[in-house]
Amino acid sequence: MSLANLSLDSNRALTFRIGDTRFGIDVTNILAFSDEYSEIRSPTRKVDAFAGYLDYRERLVKVFECATALNRGRERESLVQLIDEIDQYRLCHRDWLDALELSIRQHQSFNEASGARTSEFGRWYYNFDTPDDGLNQLLEKLDEPHQGIHELADRVLSLVEQQDHETALQVLSFERPARLRKVERLFALIKDYLRTSIHPVVLHLTQDGLNPWFALVLDEIDDIVEYDPDWIDQCSGDALGNEPIAGYIRHKSGQNFMMLAVDQLYTELSATVDDIH
Numbered sequence: 360m361s362l363a364n365l366s367l368d369s370n371r372a373l374t375f376r377i378g379d380t381r382f383g384i385d386v387t388n389i390l391a392f393s394d395e396y397s398e399i400r401s402p403t404r405k406v407d408a409f410a411g412y413l414d415y416r417e418r419l420v421k422v423f424e425c426a427t428a429l430n431r432g433r434e435r436e437s438l439v440q441l442i443d444e445i446d447q448y449r450l451c452h453r454d455w456l457d458a459l460e461l462s463i464r465q466h467q468s469f470n471e472a473s474g475a476r477t478s479e480f481g482r483w484y485y486n487f488d489t490p491d492d493g494l495n496q497l498l499e500k501l502d503e504p505h506q507g508i509h510e511l512a513d514r515v516l517s518l519v520e521q522q523d524h525e526t527a528l529q530v531l532s533f534e535r536p537a538r539l540r541k542v543e544r545l546f547a548l549i550k551d552y553l554r555t556s557i558h559p560v561v562l563h564l565t566q567d568g569l570n571p572w573f574a575l576v577l578d579e580i581d582d583i584v585e586y587d588p589d590w591i592d593q594c595s596g597d598a599l600g601n602e603p604i605a606g607y608i609r610h611k612s613g614q615n616f617m618m619l620a621v622d623q624l625y626t627e628l629s630a631t632v633d634d635i636h
Contacts (some may be wrong), residue, residue: 370588373562374581374606374616377431381616383608386583388572388621390565394558396576402632409632410576414508415563418571422561423628425575429603434578435557442553449546452508455479456535459512463519463527473516475509491556497549504541509536564621573625586610591618603627 373385399422401411408427412419426433455471455478462469472478476485484505487494511534518527562575591606603624604617 371583371585372616372618373583374614375577375579375583377426377429377434377578380431381614382429382562382579383584383586383616383618384562384621385618387568388566389566390563390568390571392560392562392580395561396559398463399561399576406631408628412576413561415571415574420571420573421564421629422574422576425562425577428575428624428628435559438553438557442550444483445546445550445553448483449543451478451480452505452542453539456508456512456539457530459515460528460531460535461529463515466524469512469516469519472474473509475506475513479507480505492540493552494549497545497552501542501545501549504538504545507544508538511535564625573629584599584610584612 363533370431371386373386373389374381374383376382395413395415399411402409407424410422410424413422416516424433458471459469461467475481484498484501487498489498511531515527516533518524518530558579560577560580562577564572564578566572586608590609590611592609602618605620606618608616608618610616
């Protein structure tokens with residue numbers, strides 16, 4: 360998608376988040392953005408932040424991972440890790456009920472944590488925090504069925520205490536499938552939501568407003584905002600040192616951000632690639 364119509368306005372910036380930090384790039388340096396991440400040609404040698412090359416508008420341009428270039432973790436890697444954790448916790452419920460059933464059949468003590476909050480999943484679930492409202496809404500739906508599984512275990516263990524193992528097994532066998540299905544269906548929805556959140560964007564940059572220069576891979580973008588050069592914190596220079604940051608924008612909306620010094624960033628990144636030749 361082309362942003363050429365914005366390039367004439369020197370007082371706008373495209374903002375994006377990496378972790379807890381908001382960054383911005385002046386739109387005069389932005390040519391377009393696209394979903395061509397899968398078309399990036401990998402380099403023959405591994406260099407930090409260097410993703411490879413992209414054939415864009417009849418020109419081979421260097422592509423860099425923005426998060427890595429700015430010494431931060433990539434959001435999509437965190438999402439992949441969270442998907443793996445969700446898979447593990449889905450299995451946790453099944454394994455936990457298997458252990459409960461085995462303890463009843465073998466007339467042995469149930470040694471797993473029986474509380475909804477003290478179980479392995481509960482310790483993670485009730486302490487997990489995310490700014491993603493959509494993910495929070497899905498996670499909140501897990502509370503009731505998770506509590507329900509532990510309520511079922513409490514009733515079953517109460518029957519065991521009364522030495523009524525047969526009834527305990529019958530109750531567990533009857534209620535377990537439906538309760539597990541509800542939990543696992545929600546886990547599947549959460550995994551689908553996280554997978555669709557992994558959508559890296561290729562931001563094509565320019566020096567002259569017409570020709571491709573290099574590209575950055577972003578995990579997400581926020582918005583295009585207006586800013587006034589007078590909002591640049593003049594005291595930030597010493598603190599930023601040699602960072603590829605043009606200045607710290609104290610935006611009137613309160614959404615402050617670090618304005619990238621694109622020329623300096625490219626010089627530093629390109630030098631690391633050129634050094635391998």
